[in-house]
Amino acid sequence: MRAPSGSDVAAGEALLSLENVSLSFGGIKALRDVSFDIRKGEIRAIIGPNGAGKTSMLNVINGFYQPQEGRITFKGRKRTKMRPYEAARGGIARTFQNVALFRGMTALDNIMAGRTLKMHRGFIWQLLRFGPAVREEVRHRHRVEEIIDFLEIPQIRKTPVGRLPYGLQKRVELGRALAMEPDLLLLDEPMAGMNLEEKEDMSRFIIDVNETFGTTIALIEHDMGVVMDLSDRVVVLEYGRKIADGTPDVVKHDRRVIDAYLGVAH
Amino acid sequence: MLISALRIEGWPLDLIYKIFLDPFAQMAAAPDLLVQTLWEGLVGGVLYALIALGFVLIFKASGVFNFAQGIMVVFAALTLVGLHERGVPAFLALAITIGVMFVLAFAVERLVLRPLVNQPDIILFMATFGLTYFLIGLGELVFGGDPKIMITNDLYLPKGAIDIKMLGGFVSLQKIDIAAAIIASLMVAFLAVFFQKTRIGRALRAVADSHQAALSVGISLEQIWVIVWFAAGVVALATGIMWGARSDVSFALQIIALKALPVLILGGLTSIPGAVVGGIVIGVGEKLGEFYWGPLIGSGIESWFAYVIALVFLLFRPQGLFGERIIERV
Numbered sequence: 001m002r003a004p005s006g007s008d009v010a011a012g013e014a015l016l017s018l019e020n021v022s023l024s025f026g027g028i029k030a031l032r033d034v035s036f037d038i039r040k041g042e043i044r045a046i047i048g049p050n051g052a053g054k055t056s057m058l059n060v061i062n063g064f065y066q067p068q069e070g071r072i073t074f075k076g077r078k079r080t081k082m083r084p085y086e087a088a089r090g091g092i093a094r095t096f097q098n099v100a101l102f103r104g105m106t107a108l109d110n111i112m113a114g115r116t117l118k119m120h121r122g123f124i125w126q127l128l129r130f131g132p133a134v135r136e137e138v139r140h141r142h143r144v145e146e147i148i149d150f151l152e153i154p155q156i157r158k159t160p161v162g163r164l165p166y167g168l169q170k171r172v173e174l175g176r177a178l179a180m181e182p183d184l185l186l187l188d189e190p191m192a193g194m195n196l197e198e199k200e201d202m203s204r205f206i207i208d209v210n211e212t213f214g215t216t217i218a219l220i221e222h223d224m225g226v227v228m229d230l231s232d233r234v235v236v237l238e239y240g241r242k243i244a245d246g247t248p249d250v251v252k253h254d255r256r257v258i259d260a261y262l263g264v265a266h
Numbered sequence: 267m268l269i270s271a272l273r274i275e276g277w278p279l280d281l282i283y284k285i286f287l288d289p290f291a292q293m294a295a296a297p298d299l300l301v302q303t304l305w306e307g308l309v310g311g312v313l314y315a316l317i318a319l320g321f322v323l324i325f326k327a328s329g330v331f332n333f334a335q336g337i338m339v340v341f342a343a344l345t346l347v348g349l350h351e352r353g354v355p356a357f358l359a360l361a362i363t364i365g366v367m368f369v370l371a372f373a374v375e376r377l378v379l380r381p382l383v384n385q386p387d388i389i390l391f392m393a394t395f396g397l398t399y400f401l402i403g404l405g406e407l408v409f410g411g412d413p414k415i416m417i418t419n420d421l422y423l424p425k426g427a428i429d430i431k432m433l434g435g436f437v438s439l440q441k442i443d444i445a446a447a448i449i450a451s452l453m454v455a456f457l458a459v460f461f462q463k464t465r466i467g468r469a470l471r472a473v474a475d476s477h478q479a480a481l482s483v484g485i486s487l488e489q490i491w492v493i494v495w496f497a498a499g500v501v502a503l504a505t506g507i508m509w510g511a512r513s514d515v516s517f518a519l520q521i522i523a524l525k526a527l528p529v530l531i532l533g534g535l536t537s538i539p540g541a542v543v544g545g546i547v548i549g550v551g552e553k554l555g556e557f558y559w560g561p562l563i564g565s566g567i568e569s570w571f572a573y574v575i576a577l578v579f580l581l582f583r584p585q586g587l588f589g590e591r592i593i594e595r596v
Contacts, residue, residue: 062482088484100479102472104536113472117484119465133464180483 014073015040015184015216016061021070023056023240030056031067032240038184043210044218045227045248048237049260054220055097057237058186061218062087062094075183088117093182095173097189097220103162107172110161111147114179115140147175151205167198174205185209187219191226199223203230228252236260289558298435303557304550309443311549312450313512316505317526318533318541319454320498325535326461327470327494328379330390334397336523338499341401342367343506343515347417348409356420367499375491383487402517411517416510418442423511446508453504457497458538470494474536528576534586543587548572 017037023030031053038044046054059065060072063082072079074090082092093114102110119136148154151171156164161172170190177185190206191199203226209215221227227234228248236244236257244254251257293300317339324332345366349359378393418425424441461467472480473490481487509519529548533540552575556568579586 064478064481084481085484085486088482094482096478096482100476100482102475102479104475105468105471109468109471113468113480113485114483116465116469116472137463137465176479176483 012039012041014038015075017073018060019071019073021060021067021072023053023060023065023067029240030065031060034070034237034240034242036235036242036245038216038218039233040183040216041210041214042216042232043206043230044216045231045234046218046220046237047222047224047227047234051239052237053240054237055188056240058094058188058218058220061184062092062186088180091180091183092186093177093180093184094186095170095177095188095190097192099166099169099173101161101169101173101176104160106158107153107161107164107175108144108148108157110172111144111175111179112140114176115144117180144179147178150178150208151175152201167194170194170202171205174202178209181213182215185215185217187217187221189220189222191221191223199226206230284562285559292558296435297433298437299557301433301437303553305437305439305443307550307553308546309440309447309549310553311546312447312542313505313508313545314525314529314549315542315545316450316453316501316508317523318529318545319457319538320501320505321526321530322533322536322538322541323457323494323498323501326474328390328491329387329474330379330394331387331535332498333391333394334401335498335502335526336520337398337401337405337517338367338370338502339506339509339523340515340517340519341370341405341506342499342503343416343510343519344405344409344414346503346507347414347510347515350417350420351409351414356417359417360421363503364500367503368496371492371495371499374495375488379491380488398520405517413514413516413518414510416507416515418511421507423507440512442508442511446511449504449508453501454538454542461538466490466493525572528572530586531576532579532586534588537586537588540586540588548575551575 014037017035019035021034022032034053034057046057048054056065060067061082063084063086066081070080072082074082074087074092102113105113119140148157151174153168153171153175156168156172161169164172174187174190177187187206191202194202206217206219207230210217219231221230231248233246234244234248234251235242236251236254238256238260243256243260244251246254317335320335320338321332324330324335342363346359346363349362350356354362374397378397379390382390382393424445426441428439428441428444429436430439461470469480469485470490470493472483472485473487477487480490506515506519509522513519525548529541529544531544532547533542533544552568552571555571560567
């Protein structure tokens with residue numbers, strides 16, 4: 001894997017920023033006038049009570065949802081909405097809250113699918129399975145094997161993912177996202193439903209990805225211990241509004257955040 | 267016969283004999299006839315398999331049960347013959363027909379699938395009914411409703427038969443049937459490798475499993491749908507040529523496409539090898555049934571015997587021979 005160099009955004013500058021984004025479904029306002037940015041190279045956590053709009057936020061970033069208002073600037077390009085294909089092409093990869101893998105395929109094929117956009121040989125070459133197409137397949141397979149080693153899952157390479165336990169499915173899903181060699185990695189509750197040991201493994205992978213490959217990471221997580229340990233900056237949402245934004249220490253002591261999580265005394 | 271002369275009180279021995287013994291005695295007595303029957307079943311089965319393959323392709327990638335597959339077979343064959351009738355050279359007509367199937371795939375994606383994305387499966391299924399009647403109308407309007415003769419000669423498809431002397435008799439193989447078997451095998455092998463080993467094949471399977479996840483890795487659903495519908499269109503054209511060469515090209519052909527349903531039940535909706543094996547089992551099964559057991563009830567069982575086989579399968583193996591076993595985590 002390479003260190004991401006695809007963008008001309010310097011470390012520490014905003015890789016992605018949202019300005020005044022609002023998103024509603026009929027009468028339900030999922031996001032109201034939210035602005036925040038993700039700096040290149042950081043681990044950015046998005047937290048908030050259930051229904052605060054965290055997943056909607058990720059969906060806006062990778063183009064599953066298109067906000068009614070606001071602007072999204074990614075790698076210096078301003079736009080009013082993303083499209084999933086554009087996002088993937090631009091280097092945004094993601095995982096899902098409820099694990100969205102290709103169930104019928106092996107772990108290896110799932111991760112290979114992450115390389116779809118990196119493979120360019122045309123239809124005809126692939127049909128013939130000849131020359132350049134085979135060489136390309138071999139080259140990408142090599143990369144994928146590196147990812148499999150990195151995530152310590154060589155033993156399940158050929159197992160259909162539907163049969164894997166939940167924790168390993170999450171790891172394969174991370175592998176598929178890493179195979180895209182993303183500049184920005186979105187993780188939607190990467191540790192949900194995991195035991196302590198699995199959580200520690202996953203935390204280690206997230207830190208390694210961030211440090212070794214310099215990948216910028218935005219993650220949603222409910223485990224506050226994990227969030228405070230991992231992240232450089234935290235944004236807090238409640239009922240679709242941003243109520244706090246800053247380093248873990250600042251956010252932890254913010255009055256509104258404490259109220260949102262513990263309730264206000266009347 | 268000795269056994270039929272025996273009678274035990276209350277046992278319809280005669281019937282048991284006719285069902286369980288006599289057909290096999292006949293097979294042993296005239297092995298050349300048996301081989302001939304098996305061969306005809308095999309060829310019919312290969313063509314069922316081709317039709318089923320069209321269904322499987324589309325079902326695998328988009329989860330849509332495409333009722334219009336049968337009419338696509340007729341429409342493709344009709345376009346080919348119709349163009350030739352109007353003076354287009356055979357191979358140019360073939361190329362244009364392939365082009366027409368591509369335009370059809372593109373139009374289906376744009377006008378049918380895209381507006382209905384994320385709708386329940388039954389809605390998409392109904393939409394393919396609509397597509398069926400649209401294609402019937404369009405075909406009749408442009409090329410007329412009369413049966414046409416397939417342009418076998420102009421496409422350099424072989425005709426005539428080979429007689430092989432074996433087992434004390436003759437077995438007659440139609441050359442067109444041999445060609446059909448070869449072409450079908452090649453197409454199946456090709457598609458199986460393509461699905462298993464290439465980037466686009468992987469993307470097709472990915473889309474079949476999860477639209478959301480496929481989008482997130484940058485797979486374009488639109489592009490995949492056009493590819494599968496086009497592939498199904500080409501398979502339909504090949505099927506149309508082969509069926510057309512055996513009978514003629516008419517709208518009645520689409521009824522035969524319904525035979526693909528028992529094939530799919532047997533083979534599983536998502537399996538390419540399943541479509542092939544299912545097709546052959548149905549084809550051979552119904553020919554043997556017709557020839558050896560048919561006379562018992564006055565023949566004509568070929569038209570429904572396939573459904574009986576499928577029904578028996580549903581009882582014991584609802585996922586089909588090669589279908590994916592659905593295991594739900596609770």
